[in-house]
Amino acid sequence: MKSKIWLGRIIPLVLIVLGEVCLYTFLFKWLTSSFVFVEVFLHILSILIVLNIVRTSRHLSSDLMWIILIMLFPVFGTFVYVLMLLSLLFGKTFRNIIIEQKKAASYYVQDEAIIDEIRMENPDYVSHLAFLQKEGFPFYRNTDFKYYAPCEAGFETMLEELSKAEKYIFMEYFIIEEGIMFNSILSILEDKVKQGVEVRVMYDDMGSLGTLPASYAKQLEKKGIKAVSFNRVSPIINTIMNHRDHRKILVIDGKVAFSGGANLADEYINKKVKYGHWMDNIICIKGKAVWSYLVMFLTNWNALRHEDFDYSVFKCSDSVD
Incomplete structure (x- = not known):
């Protein structure tokens, strides 16, 4: 294969x-x-x-x-x-990414009261605060965070949250490889599509060069899953080839997000030995901060697909302020 x-x-x-x-x-x-x-x-x-x-x-x-x-x-x-x-x-x-990043900037809205609160309660974090503010990413209240390491410790939680999806599942990963990990996820995605859930999958073409066929995005589309391969591999010398999509983002209904270091391949959950016992992590975020992960996904997605004109339609309406 x-x-x-x-x-x-x-x-x-x-x-x-x-x-x-x-x-x-x-x-x-x-x-x-x-x-x-x-x-x-x-x-x-x-x-x-x-x-x-x-x-x-x-x-x-x-x-x-x-x-x-x-x-x-x-x-x-x-x-x-x-x-x-x-x-x-x-x-x-590259041009499309820059255009979409400028559009997305309006969706990153910072509550200044949170900044004042951080400055007062955590003065040691002021330099970190300044850096992240300069990059344009907001700080949030009402966010739950769980850290799982190694990755297999959080994989079951990922599957459980995927099975709860009601509106949409958005996935963006550097590496996808068919096997126990991704096939378990794919099975849920196929069921969710049949239930009317919108599913989008984006993967990096270079990252998945030896793990997926060039036509894999089309194979997913036939299953009802919207799919794109980021920055298709081209032999022509240019710098955009070095701008890969190393993100690991999964957003479910705007309520839950997963990130961390885990790609969707069996070595990350130690179902396959590639470089010894793999130590990496999965993080699970719930609450207000999920919005930033959603906007990041939509920014890259629309740089390639140009189909969302209002990101706010994906915002979780029952999130706690």
């Missing part, structure tokens, strides 16, 4: 990569005749780029790779950086 998955995905990629290599070889030969002028231009541009990265970087540790690459190899590093930047700016997926 896995060999068929890999062959079905890899053969088309290899053909496109070969075509891309031929294109870059042609461009390199064409630029060789004007290389001196190109080299001077890229040296100047490399200095400006490094200065701009230092000035604007929000996470300098993650941008340090680019700084080192450009400083050590000004011509090559600058060329690659500009190529990647252009592909990122003009990438459809």
Whole structure:
């Protein structure tokens, strides 16, 4: 099964990569005749780029790779950086995510009384508070939180909450692999679809490259489950390929959310030994804070599907204020 998955995905990629290599070889030969002028231009541009990265970087540790690459190899590093930047700016997926994030910002409403309360009761958290506020995520009251580790400790709770779904189930995961864990979930999803519950599944195409066939989203659609693979794998060199969807989010009726480190594959619940005994976690959130998980899911979903114009219709009406 896995060999068929890999062959079905890899053969088309290899053909496109070969075509891309031929294109870059042609461009390199064409630029060789004007290389001196190109080299001077890229040296100047490399200095400006490094200065701009230092000035604007929000996470300098993650941008340090680019700084080192450009400083050590000004011509090559600058060329690659500009190529990647252009592909990122003009990438459809990335543009859509930015657009949806701007729309979603209006749904993250902070009650300032909660901020004042945190400052008074937990003065040691002020720096954390400032950081999270800057990122735009609100703080909430009336939220219950449970931590399960290892993952199998929380898996049964996840199945129980899924079986209670009445309106919708939204799932967003980096890795999905058929097996005991996901098949148990899928069985519930299929039953819920028959009961009229809206089910949406989003998974990362790169994360599930060797675990799901390229057509798996269509297979789920045939079952009545809305499905998309995030940022389909493409062999064409661009930075959006490095922007993967590593989220692990499950939202049920706006009342319950699951997150944590667990993907939907058997090694996470130690039903399959892959790297020894797997130690990870599942967290369960109930109450007001579920809203942020819901908005995060809808943001990525609508960057790809463009079908929800008012997120508030999914808000849990009986949540406690």
